[in-house]
Amino acid sequence: MLSRVPLIQAVTAAYAVGASYAQSTSTFHWPNAQLSYVDQQLFEGNLHFFFLSGCTPRDDTTISAQWLRIAYHDMSTHNVDDGSGGLDASIQFELDRPQNVGEGMAQSLSDFSSAQTVAPMFGTADTIALGAVIAVQACGGPFIPFRAGRVDASEAGPPTVPQPQQDLATHTELFRQQGFNATEMIALVACGHTFGGVRQVDFPQIITDPEDTFVDFDTTPAFDNTIVSQYLQNTTENVLVVGPNITTRSDLRIFSSDGNETMQSLLNPDTFTQTCGDLIERMINTVPNGVNLTQAISEPFDYLVLNPSPNATLTLLWADRQGSFCPSTGCSVESSGAQQIGFNIVSAQFTAKRYNFNATINGATSISKFWFEINNNDGSDPITVDNGGDGFVIEQDSVFIDNSRSETVLLTASFQQFDRLVVAVRGDATSSTASITTFDPKSTDTAPPFFPVFTTVNLILDETNPPDNGFIFFTGNVTTTTNFLNISATSDGETYTQTNFDMGAVDFLPVDL
Numbered sequence: 001m002l003s004r005v006p007l008i009q010a011v012t013a014a015y016a017v018g019a020s021y022a023q024s025t026s027t028f029h030w031p032n033a034q035l036s037y038v039d040q041q042l043f044e045g046n047l048h049f050f051f052l053s054g055c056t057p058r059d060d061t062t063i064s065a066q067w068l069r070i071a072y073h074d075m076s077t078h079n080v081d082d083g084s085g086g087l088d089a090s091i092q093f094e095l096d097r098p099q100n101v102g103e104g105m106a107q108s109l110s111d112f113s114s115a116q117t118v119a120p121m122f123g124t125a126d127t128i129a130l131g132a133v134i135a136v137q138a139c140g141g142p143f144i145p146f147r148a149g150r151v152d153a154s155e156a157g158p159p160t161v162p163q164p165q166q167d168l169a170t171h172t173e174l175f176r177q178q179g180f181n182a183t184e185m186i187a188l189v190a191c192g193h194t195f196g197g198v199r200q201v202d203f204p205q206i207i208t209d210p211e212d213t214f215v216d217f218d219t220t221p222a223f224d225n226t227i228v229s230q231y232l233q234n235t236t237e238n239v240l241v242v243g244p245n246i247t248t249r250s251d252l253r254i255f256s257s258d259g260n261e262t263m264q265s266l267l268n269p270d271t272f273t274q275t276c277g278d279l280i281e282r283m284i285n286t287v288p289n290g291v292n293l294t295q296a297i298s299e300p301f302d303y304l305v306l307n308p309s310p311n312a313t314l315t316l317l318w319a320d321r322q323g324s325f326c327p328s329t330g331c332s333v334e335s336s337g338a339q340q341i342g343f344n345i346v347s348a349q350f351t352a353k354r355y356n357f358n359a360t361i362n363g364a365t366s367i368s369k370f371w372f373e374i375n376n377n378d379g380s381d382p383i384t385v386d387n388g389g390d391g392f393v394i395e396q397d398s399v400f401i402d403n404s405r406s407e408t409v410l411l412t413a414s415f416q417q418f419d420r421l422v423v424a425v426r427g428d429a430t431s432s433t434a435s436i437t438t439f440d441p442k443s444t445d446t447a448p449p450f451f452p453v454f455t456t457v458n459l460i461l462d463e464t465n466p467p468d469n470g471f472i473f474f475t476g477n478v479t480t481t482t483n484f485l486n487i488s489a490t491s492d493g494e495t496y497t498q499t500n501f502d503m504g505a506v507d508f509l510p511v512d513l
């Protein structure tokens with residue numbers, strides 16, 4: 001019996017990356033690395049750490065205002081006439097344009113890079129869009145269902161961000177190109193200018209008094225319709241409405257362009273919230289033709305037990321590699337503990353638990369699929385959670401990371417840290433090779449554009465771990481910030497791959513050297 005063998009890892013990791021039980025109508029089918037990751041980033045990800053104190057102030061404005069503005073400017077390159085441009089992170093290459101002036105731009109991109117949110121299936125464009133969703137909600141705005149799948153541009157788009165000195169006809173045409181009609185233009189500008197304001201150093205032609213370093217669009221930092229009411233009551237101090245320079249009163253020209261009809265309708269707070277939610281959702285989903293976004297996600301669905309019964313017992317069950325239900329060595333284990341999920345502001349209305357399992361799987365009989373049973377211990381029938389009837393299928397059991405043999409190494413002399421991976425390969429040393437390609441979201445760039453780092457490492461045979469029950473072991477070092485990796489191994493002429501292995505799902509033993 002190969003007790004602590006590598007396949008324990010396959011189960012715990014596989015569970016962590018996707019097994020789920022949610023009392024929702026979600027169509028999620030495991031495995032789906034992209035949707036799993038989106039779910040995690042939306043409801044538990046790093047971006048919400050910027051808003052632990054709510055609508056967080058920064059540099060006279062709020063982080064939310066900076067993040068929403070960059071999303072709009074990035075998306076402004078869209079042209080409905082030929083389907084080009086949209087929210088594609090091309091802003092990373094457009095920061096030297098006067099239309100993108102403002103320290104909030106580079107600062108926001110630096111926020112996104114430091115949050116290390118990007119992944120092989122989730123780029124900077126998706127991060128900018130997610131940032132807008134979280135930013136709006138952090139300041140009391142509506143929840144905007146989120147889709148992923150944007151494709152990052154590798155160069156700048158056209159310079160089509162509206163500028164305050166342009167006339168109404170130019171603005172109307174630019175918004176039409178971006179996919180918004182004249183009424184939607186009025187509302188979208190009001191929604192965008194609900195928070196934040198204008199900085200004197202960026203726009204000295206708008207704020208002529210150097211003493212006025214920053215002028216807010218309205219008197220509340222919140223995502224609310226004060227921008228509208230103060231405009232209609234003539235109490236506004238928005239410099240794009242009442243500033244000394246008539247040429248740059250772009251909000252005044254836009255807001256009044258239909259005789260204030262749209263602004264009057266936005267006086268109703270519910271209409272404001274609903275309209276802004278819909279328009280900002282359309283804004284962040286504006287992408288170049290040919291880019292397909294995922295389904296919209298509005299509630300957590302992945303690897304959670306939602307609204308758990310306090311007395312529930314959860315059991316993990318599996319079938320061996322032949323598909324037999326129960327190998328002689330056993331095929332089920334009860335959960336070894338559970339943690340309450342610390343949801344973020346986007347999902348604070350949910351309660352859910354994540355259960356851990358520690359299964360020992362025989363290396364020879366192995367595993368082909370697993371599933372769960374939830375017993376609420378209240379006399380009701382146990383609930384089977386089996387991925388829509390298919391079970392959670394282990395696509396291949398010939399190559400995987402061995403959790404129990406891998407280590408996180410701290411070099412005490414230099415305080416350097418790295419992960420020493422041990423990869424198990426079914427085969428023998430003479431006919432096997434293995435390599436990994438790692439994805440490290442932590443950019444080595446210090447200013448935008450920020451690029452993640454891909455590295456391919458050929459693994460070497462691990463002399464410290466001798467062959468065990470048909471498996472041999474390879475090893476290689478990777479950065480501790482690596483969030484995903486692909487493993488490829490050749491054994492006896494066959495190639496096995498595991499793609500998008502989630503390093504967040506494993507927990508290596510720490511060792512000091």
Ligand code: HEM
Pocket residue numbers: 061062064065066068069072101102103104162163164165171188189191192193195196197198199200202203250254
């Ligand atoms: C004709 C269209 C628009 C014009 C001319 C315009 C112009 C401006 C200007 C001049 C600023 C000041 C920036 C600075 O001082 O650095 C600003 C800020 C801002 N804009 Fe717009 N804008 C327009 C549309 C929009 C839209 C559609 C949105 C989002 C939906 C938006 C969101 C913001 C936000 C959130 C800020 C505040 C940024 C901060 O406080 O850091 N804008 N806008």
